[in-house]
Amino acid sequence: MDQHLVSIADAIEAARRERRAITPLTDALPDLALADSVAIQQHNVRCRIADGDRLVGYKLGNIAKAMQEAFGVDQPDYGHLLAGDFLLENRPVQLDRFIEPFAEVEPAFLLKDRLEGPNVTVADVIRATEYVLPAVEIIDSRFKDWRIQIADTLADNGSVGAIVLGTTPKPLTELDFSAMHGTLHYDDEQVGSGPASAVLGNPIAAIAWVCNELSQYGIAFEPGQIILPGSCLEAVPLKRAATVTAEFNGLGRVQFEAV
Numbered sequence: 001m002d003q004h005l006v007s008i009a010d011a012i013e014a015a016r017r018e019r020r021a022i023t024p025l026t027d028a029l030p031d032l033a034l035a036d037s038v039a040i041q042q043h044n045v046r047c048r049i050a051d052g053d054r055l056v057g058y059k060l061g062n063i064a065k066a067m068q069e070a071f072g073v074d075q076p077d078y079g080h081l082l083a084g085d086f087l088l089e090n091r092p093v094q095l096d097r098f099i100e101p102f103a104e105v106e107p108a109f110l111l112k113d114r115l116e117g118p119n120v121t122v123a124d125v126i127r128a129t130e131y132v133l134p135a136v137e138i139i140d141s142r143f144k145d146w147r148i149q150i151a152d153t154l155a156d157n158g159s160v161g162a163i164v165l166g167t168t169p170k171p172l173t174e175l176d177f178s179a180m181h182g183t184l185h186y187d188d189e190q191v192g193s194g195p196a197s198a199v200l201g202n203p204i205a206a207i208a209w210v211c212n213e214l215s216q217y218g219i220a221f222e223p224g225q226i227i228l229p230g231s232c233l234e235a236v237p238l239k240r241a242a243t244v245t246a247e248f249n250g251l252g253r254v255q256f257e258a259v
Helices: 003-018 034-050 065-071 122-128 150-155 203-217
Strands: 055-061 077-082 101-111 129-140 160-165 181-186 189-195 226-228 242-248 252-258
Touching: 003 034, 003 150, 034 077, 034 150, 055 129, 055 203, 077 150, 077 160, 077 203, 101 160, 101 181, 101 189, 101 203, 101 242, 122 129, 122 203, 129 242, 129 252, 160 226, 160 252
Parallel strands: 055 226
Antiparallel strands: 055 077, 101 129, 101 226, 129 160, 181 189, 181 242, 242 252
């Protein structure tokens, strides 16, 4: 990767570490190639791993139409999930570790077999899935005021902030995503809801899509990895202390204290 892209990657990583927003890349580079954005993302992931973190999965974002409209992008994004991004259920989550966080509700897929595109099918995803867990993804852009285009969010690792997994694993045979609905509560107030079908019609199909998409960069999903297929509801700002609860009918709930 050329030095110019390395310098961009370093600026994004510094913003993440220092919890401060920077000017979107596309303000100065409106024609930034998506391949360059992915190269920036991969560079920062490699640096974090070299510093002692660990790759544990991948995420798909902005897949629901409501999400694309909310953040002004016209196609899904994706990012790497590192162990350092995962926080524990029922434990305090410090809001000051983020810049401008939003909460999303999604099912998390734990894989038992390898998935490698292209040409991964829904049947392949079903075969490769060991369990599904309820999850909250906290997204957090390193760019000012969430003024992002697809090139910005790809360079920013899909705006990953943190992930909280629930502890009620369910096999796919016990789940019906066509009838599944997710809700998000801050204390006793419901602040969001949406159907699992908002995730590309079915979260299983979303995982097949992102696996095939990432294969062009030589990425495969490995056994034991967590894959987040995208939120079933529009992301909700997480700006105040609250008990945050996400719940799916048939899958269970995950909860934590935002402080």
